[in-house]
Structures are given as C-alpha cells and as structure tokens.
Amino acid sequence: MGEQEALELRIEIDGSHVASWVDLETAIVLMEAKDARSEAAEAKGATLWRDAVRVDLEDSSARFPVQWVDFGATRGFPQKAAWYLDWDPHQPDSSVLGGMRLYLNSGHTELKKATEGAEKHVRRMWQRIRLDVARQMMVGALQSREFMEDPGAFGGDTVGAIVRRLLGSVFSHRSPSAVRDLLATNPGRFEAQLQASLGYVEAGTEAGGAE
Known part of the structure; x- marks a missing residue:
C-alpha cells in the first residue's frame, strides 16, 4: 500500500445559478485500465467510489x-x-x-x-x-x-x-x-x-x- 495523501478540493459557484440548495457529488473514476489478467481488473472509466451530499443554502x-x-x-x-x-x-x-x-x-x-x-x-x-x-x-x-x-x-x-x-x-x-x-x-x-x-x-x- 502506498502512502495516503490528503487532497483538498475547492470550488466556486456563481450565486445566480443556485437557489435553495446545492447537490455535491464526488467520485473516483479509473482513468487507466488495470491488467485484464488481474482478478481486480476494472474497465477504464469505471467508478471506484462515489459520495453525494446536499448543502442547504437557506434556513428551512x-x-x-x-x-x-x-x-x-x-x-x-x-x-x-x-x-x-x-x-x-x-x-x-x-x-x-x-x-x-x-x-x-x-x-x-x-x-x-x-x-x-x-x-x-x-x-x-x-x-x-x-x-x-x-x-x-x-x-x-x-x-x-x-x-x-x-x-x-x-x-x-x-x-x-x-x-x-x-x-x-x-x-x-x-x-x-x-x-x-x-x-x-x-x-x-x-x-x-x-x-x-x-x-x-x-x-x-x-x-x-x-x-
């Protein structure tokens, strides 16, 4: 296993394009296919991990x-x-x-x-x-x-x-x-x-x- 490294992502959203909430979805996608002979082989473009969260912008x-x-x-x-x-x-x-x-x-x-x-x-x-x-x-x-x-x-x-x-x-x-x-x-x-x-x-x- 390689060393783990923390990664911080920041985004800016134009306020004129949002209203009550923003749905944020994060995904890890395989950009390079593994050796097809491996039991853990994955196709290029496969989603390895996904997470989604809704952020309320207004007090309900x-x-x-x-x-x-x-x-x-x-x-x-x-x-x-x-x-x-x-x-x-x-x-x-x-x-x-x-x-x-x-x-x-x-x-x-x-x-x-x-x-x-x-x-x-x-x-x-x-x-x-x-x-x-x-x-x-x-x-x-x-x-x-x-x-x-x-x-x-x-x-x-x-x-x-x-x-x-x-x-x-x-x-x-x-x-x-x-x-x-x-x-x-x-x-x-x-x-x-x-x-x-x-x-x-x-x-x-x-x-x-x-x-």
Missing part, C-alpha cells in the same frame, strides 16, 4: 407557504399580477409559517409558461420572485416602527428574525438603521446592492410582478 425555517391561486377568480387579488406576498410588516413577532404566504397567479399565462418550461427558465423565474420578495420584506420592515424599535428582539422563526438575517446577508456591514437611511437617501444604491447579493435577472426573461 425561513421558507413560507406558497400557493397557486387564480387571481381573476379570487376577490381582492389584482387579476393581472403574477404573484402576491401576503404579510404584515407591522407584526414582526408573528411566525413565518403563520404570518406570510406567497400566492402565485395560476391565471397568469407568462408565469405558467415559465414554471412549465426548461429548467433554466424555471430557475431564473424563481430567482426573480426571490429578489422581489426579498425587496418587499426588507423595505416593509425598514419602514415598520415595530421592527425598527429593536430589530434584535425577534428570534426563532418570527418574521422579524428572518428579515434581520436577510438584511445582515445583503448589507453585512450596515446596521438596520444604516440600511434604512440608505434606502431613504440613495434608493438606487440600495437596489444595486440587493441585485449584487441575490442576483440580477433581466426584465422580460420571465414573468414579473405584474403584467
């Missing part, structure tokens, strides 16, 4: 219910909107599962096409929704007195805790108060930072927030 507690609804047949829903985030930014102590719901319009032709199309289009559509939802959550919370009085007071699976973690992820070097000031004085910079952190999707590629 941050996910809230998603429901398809025909907006045209539902009272109070804008008929031509593609999606609608139902939540109250003035109740940051409510639970995510009970206090937030994302409605997708089953009657929106372009949205349905995007969800039933090629994988890359589905992924980009969800990325666009994610960007819009993150914007709504941060802007709503930053304008909420109940949240801004003490952003650190909310824990567990509350809406306030999720928004605080989201703000920390996008604006890692700014306090919530500093982010609120940025939104008020330089909304363009706020938007640019949001796109840089969560990924930018070209308008018109998939369905937007409204038709």
Whole structure:
C-alpha cells in the first residue's frame, strides 16, 4: 500500500445559478485500465467510489407557504399580477409559517409558461420572485416602527428574525438603521446592492410582478 495523501478540493459557484440548495457529488473514476489478467481488473472509466451530499443554502425555517391561486377568480387579488406576498410588516413577532404566504397567479399565462418550461427558465423565474420578495420584506420592515424599535428582539422563526438575517446577508456591514437611511437617501444604491447579493435577472426573461 502506498502512502495516503490528503487532497483538498475547492470550488466556486456563481450565486445566480443556485437557489435553495446545492447537490455535491464526488467520485473516483479509473482513468487507466488495470491488467485484464488481474482478478481486480476494472474497465477504464469505471467508478471506484462515489459520495453525494446536499448543502442547504437557506434556513428551512425561513421558507413560507406558497400557493397557486387564480387571481381573476379570487376577490381582492389584482387579476393581472403574477404573484402576491401576503404579510404584515407591522407584526414582526408573528411566525413565518403563520404570518406570510406567497400566492402565485395560476391565471397568469407568462408565469405558467415559465414554471412549465426548461429548467433554466424555471430557475431564473424563481430567482426573480426571490429578489422581489426579498425587496418587499426588507423595505416593509425598514419602514415598520415595530421592527425598527429593536430589530434584535425577534428570534426563532418570527418574521422579524428572518428579515434581520436577510438584511445582515445583503448589507453585512450596515446596521438596520444604516440600511434604512440608505434606502431613504440613495434608493438606487440600495437596489444595486440587493441585485449584487441575490442576483440580477433581466426584465422580460420571465414573468414579473405584474403584467
């Protein structure tokens, strides 16, 4: 047996190409066939070892219910909107599962096409929704007195805790108060930072927030 040597592999993944998780698969493949006369002979290209692991990129507690609804047949829903985030930014102590719901319009032709199309289009559509939802959550919370009085007071699976973690992820070097000031004085910079952190999707590629 030869000496064993540790091997460290590092990879970089473009954040715009991933969403909730990444599946990592490692394999050892035989590049040169052994002597066919050997009892341990293996064919060239044979997989000698394989391992797979899923890495969650989002806190599962941050996910809230998603429901398809025909907006045209539902009272109070804008008929031509593609999606609608139902939540109250003035109740940051409510639970995510009970206090937030994302409605997708089953009657929106372009949205349905995007969800039933090629994988890359589905992924980009969800990325666009994610960007819009993150914007709504941060802007709503930053304008909420109940949240801004003490952003650190909310824990567990509350809406306030999720928004605080989201703000920390996008604006890692700014306090919530500093982010609120940025939104008020330089909304363009706020938007640019949001796109840089969560990924930018070209308008018109998939369905937007409204038709």
